[in-house]
Amino acid sequence: MPAVSMAATELPDPILATWLENTGSLTARLKALGGRFEVTLLAEGRTPAAEAGPGWRQGDALWHREVLLKLDGVAWVYALTEVPMATLAAGHIDFRRLGEQPLGEVLFTHPQMRRGPLVVHHYGGQSRPADVARQLGQPATLGLWGRGRQFFLAERPLRVNEVFLPAAQQALGAAK
Numbered sequence: 001m002p003a004v005s006m007a008a009t010e011l012p013d014p015i016l017a018t019w020l021e022n023t024g025s026l027t028a029r030l031k032a033l034g035g036r037f038e039v040t041l042l043a044e045g046r047t048p049a050a051e052a053g054p055g056w057r058q059g060d061a062l063w064h065r066e067v068l069l070k071l072d073g074v075a076w077v078y079a080l081t082e083v084p085m086a087t088l089a090a091g092h093i094d095f096r097r098l099g100e101q102p103l104g105e106v107l108f109t110h111p112q113m114r115r116g117p118l119v120v121h122h123y124g125g126q127s128r129p130a131d132v133a134r135q136l137g138q139p140a141t142l143g144l145w146g147r148g149r150q151f152f153l154a155e156r157p158l159r160v161n162e163v164f165l166p167a168a169q170q171a172l173g174a175a176k
């Protein structure tokens with residue numbers, strides 16, 4: 001997912017930084033806060049990669065999965081998962097039938113899962129995450145912080161992009 005690279009002077013709020021840099025399951029961390037956790041599926045399907053990524057070129061077919069992670073009905077995270085067709089075809093996770101089951105529940109328990117690099121991103125006002133935030137009534141005037149995490153399933157790549165929405169930043173007490 002294209003991200004506006006953050007200017008050198010911008011740094012996330014220290015509280016938010018701990019969430020951005022955590023390498024464990026975000027699903028598990030959100031569930032641990034208590035309250036009702038749910039996944040809302042926004043869109044999924046096969047589409048060409050908007051830009052090159054770790055293990056694919058621009059234009060390559062990817063399986064995209066866009067979701068919201070919610071606590072007590074409030075959207076905290078917008079997530080976009082990008083799966084190359086070879087990774088999808090290997091069948092380690094049945095993305096087509098995942099539906100509203102949290103990806104983390106099957107990804108972090110998969111015996112052949114290996115974590116790859118995590119990259120923190122700042123998404124500007126014209127980005128897809130910012131559009132989603134506006135549509136949710138959570139306008140992000142200063143942009144949004146997120147991270148792209150690469151994972152491997154039996155050495156086949158995929159990338160999970162997770163963007164923290166304003167409701168999450170407010171609830172976590174992170175400065176706007």
Ligand SMILES: C=C(O[C@@H]1C=C(C(=O)O)C=C[C@H]1O)C(=O)O
Binds near residue numbers: 028079080081103162
């Ligand atoms: C990768 C994880 O899965 C979470 C669930 C997702 C989904 O259901 O599509 C996407 C991103 C993650 O925040 C995780 O829990 O860390």
